Amino acid sequence: MxxxxxxxxxxxxxxxxxxxxxxxxxxxxxxxxxxxxxxxxxxxxxxxxxxxxxxxxxxxxxxxxxxxxxxxxxxxxxxxxxxxxxxxxxxxxxxxxxxxxxxxxxxxxxxxxxxxxxxxxxxxxxxxxxxxxxxxxxxxxxxxxxxxxxxxxxxxxAPNEPVVDYNMVIIFLMAVGTVAIGGYWAGSRDIKKRYMKHKRDDSAEKQDEETVDVTPIMICVFVVMCCSMLVLLYYFYDYLVYMIIVIFCLASSVGLYSCLWPFVRRIPFGKCRIPENNLLYFHKRPQIRSLLLSAFCIAVSVTWGVFRNEDQWAWVLQDALGIAFCLYMLKTIRLPTFKACTLLLVVLFVYDVFFVFITPFFTKSGESIMVEVAAGPSDSFTHEKLPMVLKVPRLNFSPVSLCDRPFSLLGFGDIMVPGLLVAYCHRFDILMQSSRIYFLACTIGYGIGLLITFVALALMQMGQPALLYLVPCTLLTSLAVALWRKELPLFWTGSGFVPQPPVVMAPINCTQTSGPPTAEPLTNPEPQASETTNQLEGPSPASPTEEVAQFKDEANKSE
The missing domain is CATH 3.50.30.30 (Glucose Oxidase; domain 1)
Incomplete structure (x- = not known):
């Protein structure tokens, strides 16, 4: 070795x-x-x-x-x-x-x-x-x-190239901010969803997207698809890059809509609905403000698609759409256990390291497949770039920026993958009433991992697999907090946060003078079962009324 x-x-x-x-x-x-x-x-x-x-x-x-x-x-x-x-x-x-x-x-x-x-x-x-x-x-x-x-x-x-560029600060703030906001939003949506479940509210205003729980089989399939797509892009980049651009436009417009809708629905105008019709989507009679927001989001993504190669300002639109897409994915995809978080992060850790450090030994040019695809092959006749990255132009003046990449890049995967763990930590914080300690620790760990990535990039002067540093920093930090709080079994399984409360027996009849003490039969067992169920779902054995009120408070704060 x-x-x-x-x-x-x-x-x-x-x-x-x-x-x-x-x-x-x-x-x-x-x-x-x-x-x-x-x-x-x-x-x-x-x-x-x-x-x-x-x-x-x-x-x-x-x-x-x-x-x-x-x-x-x-x-x-x-x-x-x-x-x-x-x-x-x-x-x-x-x-x-x-x-x-x-x-x-x-x-x-x-x-x-x-x-x-x-x-x-x-x-x-x-x-x-x-x-x-x-x-x-x-x-x-x-x-x-x-x-x-x-x-x-x-x-x-041959002028000297600056070791560190100031655009790293902008990328750092965007990445850490996206992870923190996305993780917090995902946990808050979970609380609101549970409150709505207690309330049994089936009104039209309950329009939040359903979450998708990730299973180990889904993780394996996802990684295989990532490997296959990366290799295909390496060999057929000029043919597949346009497909990726179209997919990004569609997905980012959906993500932008999802991020802006909580703000738009607070506007007191445009609540009226369109007339009755038989059209495919419009038969549900969406609100006017919803249609206007959809048109705006599509217009933004189409504008980027048309002017995507304008280096002066198109990167601002790409970053805005990319952040919206990442936030949407963080609040939609849910890792149900820390076991699933560990499996996903470790597998993608190996995937990232392999395609950055190992593949140069197999390629004719000696370049890593990951870096080549992310930055765009130099011999590409389309000169298109993949949009699945945050990009910020270099701020330090240097003529050598004409040779090397004039932008610093950070892939969406380096935001979303650790962000899913941050979201899990926030949900666990809420259920355990632990004052957001898991969430804060994991977010800080992500920021430290990103700083280490930038240092390695400056020292080695070559593309770095960011997950090589982000995965240990986030996983080990959250694991250390769970060990310190002696909650590792609960944190690992992600279920059974509160042990089942003991069965409460009715008081003994004090007027009984003979015979063994017996429990008074329950006259109304159904409410008692409902109360036990509610106790198992909540963070503490509180009454259903108190629990729903707590959920309502958390939901209102998340709004």
Missing amino acids: RVSLSVLWTALCLEKVLGEYGMAHFSDPGKSKGKDYCIFFNSQWAHLPQDLNKASRLQTYDLTASVLCSPSDVPEGGFLNRIPMVLRGNCTFYEKVRLAQINGAKGLLIVSRSRLTPPVGNKSQYEEIDIPVALLSYADMLDISKTFGESRVVAMY
């Missing part, structure tokens, strides 16, 4: 040394304004300065009609003090850069139609070459040809 970890760490460090992001600043001669383009270089060929002002501005030589693999490809007069731009292919990086160097070039830009990979060589080749060599994307080359003239100049440099 130690050897395997050493090999993994060596491979990760080797990839970081061989491939580094840099910038190629193009401009026309005599003009101060220019444009930065991403390059991928290997510092073992030659180092690049960190500051643009210290980089040499040299004229380029457009040789993109050639691959520069033989001396016949070299133009007459060579590349004296120029940086040639050539196509990738047909020979090694060393052969290209050696031909460029012996013909007077001061650098080499290799235009690649496929993904950017580090230009590798061996030790002796690195010692022989003293000019920088870097890869430039074909799309950037086309833009350069359109933007600048033939006498354009280029300066290659």
Whole structure:
């Protein structure tokens, strides 16, 4: 095991040394304004300065009609003090850069139609070459040809990338806030549902969605579906991404409606219903305000769908719809026991780690399937991104953000999976009257796990499986609270929170003077059975009237 970890760490460090992001600043001669383009270089060929002002501005030589693999490809007069731009292919990086160097070039830009990979060589080749060599994307080359003239100049440099970006604070607040609000809302809905059950209210206003209790079989099926969908997306990304976008639009509009309806129904207007009709949905005669809210939610999701690639502002809509979707799922899906919570979180923990850290050993590109799918394959011809993430643009100014992902991402699964445990803890708090200690502890554990994820991301400079840190922090925290309060058996099973009260016998008749004491027969056994049932359902052996009043109080607070 130690050897395997050493090999993994060596491979990760080797990839970081061989491939580094840099910038190629193009401009026309005599003009101060220019444009930065991403390059991928290997510092073992030659180092690049960190500051643009210290980089040499040299004229380029457009040789993109050639691959520069033989001396016949070299133009007459060579590349004296120029940086040639050539196509990738047909020979090694060393052969290209050696031909460029012996013909007077001061650098080499290799235009690649496929993904950017580090230009590798061996030790002796690195010692022989003293000019920088870097890869430039074909799309950037086309833009350069359109933007600048033939006498354009280029300066290659490699600015330092900030270790931590301030957008992590925004992602942290959104994620922890969603988990806390969703978990609290789910527990409060449970209380209200129990109150409505006691009240036997079947009115039209009781419109809350039914919860879905998750079983072990459902967990296994869900994980298998996740694995299958992830692999299919990896191989058929350009064909399935549009299906995921459509599903997100539908699901997020439903989630937005579910989140906004508790506020809209407090508005005293629009309560009137549509006339009688035979239409599929409208025959139930929904309220006008419900129809207006539905139209608004659909309009928001459609607006995002149309303008989803607008990096300036579309991410705000995506995050709003994503948070609404997560809240909807947290209050709809219910884990009935801590045993089910543990099973779900541990299985998805293994799933997340496998697809981030293990799959790079099986893919041709050496990239993890999870990171590749979440960020969108670099060789995708649609250039679409999956919407199932919270995304916030980088706030620290750095030209390297053009190369790497300009957004920081957090998947919905990293919110919903621990959030289901937080919701379970809140329900348990309410039933045990434990002053929300489980809920608060689990929420704090989630926040600590997310901070550890950000630290690991900054230190390792690569995509992290967030559940690797979130699952232990939330599971162990809630488990520790249950052990401390000596409630682990109840917390584990999720049922029988209050032991069955003893059977109450009628008082003995004091006027009886002879014979053994006997219990007076119950004259009305049905109410007594009802009271026993109510005692089993509540947190304490209170009377039905007191319990319903308590439930009503909790329900009103949740509103």
